[in-house]
Amino acid sequence: MTRIITLFCFFIAQIGFSQTAENYLEKIRNNEALLTAFFQQMPKGGDLHHHFSGSVYAEPLLERAIAEDFYLNLESMGVSKTKPAIGNWQTFSSLKSEGKLAFYEQQVMQTWSAKDYNGSVPSDDLFFDSFQKFEPTIKGHFAEGMLELKNRAIAENVSYIETQLSTIPCDMNVADLNDFNSKLRNAASQKDEKSVLKLLGELYKAIQQKDAKKYATDFNTNFIAKLHKDLKIDDDRFTMRYQNFVLRFMDPVDLFKNLSIAFISANDSKLVAGVNIVSPEHGENSMKDYWLHMVMFKYCHSKFPDVKYTLHAGELTLGLVQPEDLTWHINDAIYIAGANRIGHGVDIAYEANSYDLLKYMSKNSIPIEINLVSNEFILKVKENRHPFTLYKEFNVPIVISTDDAGILRTNMTEQYVLLAKRYPDVSYATIKQYVYNSINYSFIQDATVKKQLVKDLDARFKTFEAKFSKN
Template sequence: MTRIITLFCIFIAQIGFSQSAESYLEKIRNNEALLTAFFQQMPKGGDLHHHFSGSIYAEPLLERAIAEDFYLNLETMAVSKTKPEKGNWENFSSLKSKGKLDYYQQQVMQTWSIKDYNGSVPSDDQFFDSFMKFEPTIAGHFAEGMLELKKRAIAENVLYIETQLSTIPCDMNVSDLTGFNSKLRQAAEQKDEKAVMKLLDELYKSFQKKDAKKYALDFNNNFIAKLHKDLKIDDDKFTMRYQNFVLRFMDPVDLFKNLTIAFISANESKLVAGVNIVSPEHGENSMKDYWLHMVMFKYCHSKFSDVKYTLHAGELTLGLVQPEELTWHINDAIYVAGANRIGHGVDIAYEANSYDLLKYMSKNNIPIEINLASNEFILKVKENRHPFTLYKEFNVPIVISTDDAGILRSSMTEQYVLLAKRYPDVNYETIKKYVYNSINYSFIQDPSVKKQLLKDLDTRFKTFEANFSKN
């Protein structure tokens, strides 16, 4: 990093700068190469909307699959450690001996990421379907991925990542509780929150009897803490914390079981910053059970009031779902679930009473996690179709994030380049404020850690900005 900054100083000196960082930014607004150089060097605080598996680039995952001789499905480009009974599968060593490896490597790259995307499949399918195809290459290799992300973050002056690392393994037998699925959905259909809460209370007590805390503590101690300590993740250049998450497509009992354990885990570990919910928001169960999921978060908050949570909400757009389905997801995430942050929030303009909702977010300091590259690819929402300006106009706290930089073949630097190019009314001081927001609104539990990161940001910005006043 020191060498990069030195080279940047030489570059500035050579072109004879005697101006502020803000005036220089205004001068280069329409030059993407100059913007990239500028934002690559600028301190970028934290990345708060970050999926671990989606942030690893396809190249190392493919290299691992080849090295460990995985089986490749020649139609779907999914991989497997062992050969499944059904489907057209062939191991990589066989493909290599037949001279077909190069061809299939290219096919894999175009399936596990958006490399060379040509529109042959819908963009949302291309994105969401990729996870399960490369997922087998990640199991047992979290350490390599964490170190890759740390190295890349340091290289582009990112101080902090709050990543959704892994679901919590749990083999708890809940077959005796499956009857609650229909009961919960019937109560949810009537929007009978009191009835839902009563059913959740019964389930919660059952999970306690089935030793839910054991799964949370095992995950905290033998996975999160061990990896974090063994890899020496935190140092004077970088810090990482972790969000637990649950999957929207699961049936209610299984999802609530996992959510309960996720909250217990976050409540018991300072390394676990908070809780989230993921999977396509427009999926069948995601839509059918959305309100129910929000009540589940509300219930868990009543048990673990110190645990923070951010919710993927409003990652929808006109055409992806029916118009009436765009009117209530962010509302429910905030007013029902009580979310501390909102991820994406793309459908805000369609939300019922959106002005009141935006005012509420502003008044209560509920940030929006803006993911420009992700929203452009998955939802085809960008520039003045994107609600960024709407959030800005209502003074909703904004943080800039990557979402899934590996699949999207993007970076934190690119997010700021897109921001500066597309929204010329966003000046340097405002961008700097967004950077500080990414630490101030992080879920870091230890106040001393957050304080140190803010101090580091001060120092880095002072160094960065001093370069522009030199003759």
């Protein structure tokens, strides 16, 4: 009898913990400082929409450029290890000797990130252009960045990151296959899926004959596995996995070559969780070849059915593109490409038959990766213009993520602060579900690892909620 009473009291206490945390959240809805303290300490599970190079903060990148005496382009604020032939370039050491270093440090910070953003350039241009400016400081320094991200995650109670670390290096010569570019685009212009799939089959065979697998194996073994092991990334506090990605702006042959290798890599390594596609969705090639890209994913899935993939789709808004271009990207990512998750999905309200699409996502458990700070900065979409509530109303699984925390000067805590403040109908229990979604809908291949992360999340929430039972 005593044991039964003890267990009953324990059960009531657990309910009390959760209820007390919920009551406290309701009291502080409109106070950002209190919300920040609350969510800083709350377990946040995983960050599933995460670009490595855009998540490292600008400060260490700039410090590295200065320490290694890079050349700085005084107009664009791009850097280079060697002096390019064209442009006004000067070493950081010479800028220091001339007393100009402090000025240019400030210019670099405002060009490589959203620090002190004042609208002098379009926000989407600043964001997407920043990558190529600081990219030379990333090369050869992945280890420092990975440890920075791990330590920051641990500090704000994030236990998992699924990051897009690097494209797969490939020097395969495909000049003899360039005829496929026009053939694929001609077939795509007619939406002739059968012909496109046939051409992709021929192209895939030609790529395999050029030993595509060796690039995937080298990447998996000598880059991903080596870094992951040497840095001891996984431990009892944190886990990281990696997404391969391809670049939308490339011509079809080069993109499909890279996509094929990305799928081979993901199929052969448990550390590579899945595949993605990146670059501005509103770019010329991105728009022109979007449908073709979706068929490419469909083809690769037929070859590697166990490989998961999430697609940037619908990172568009009215004014950025023509209205008719807002009606089909998420549809095609789901119905043609067969995406397992959708990144951004901002234009969902404009998509053709959006209600049916949302019902399909809900029924088939296709999560949406919500990036509140990113969508506000890049697309100027926030609060009631943001489709978060639309996804929520249709019970589409939701995960909260950062996108590019370094460029955007944000973190995971701020995403939850904005979520709680802007959408007061989202309860603590619902937010907690989003946290669990970030583990349950991750692409982690090892079921044991995923199970352990959920168990760890249980323990973290128990500790967090216990804090409020004492108030």
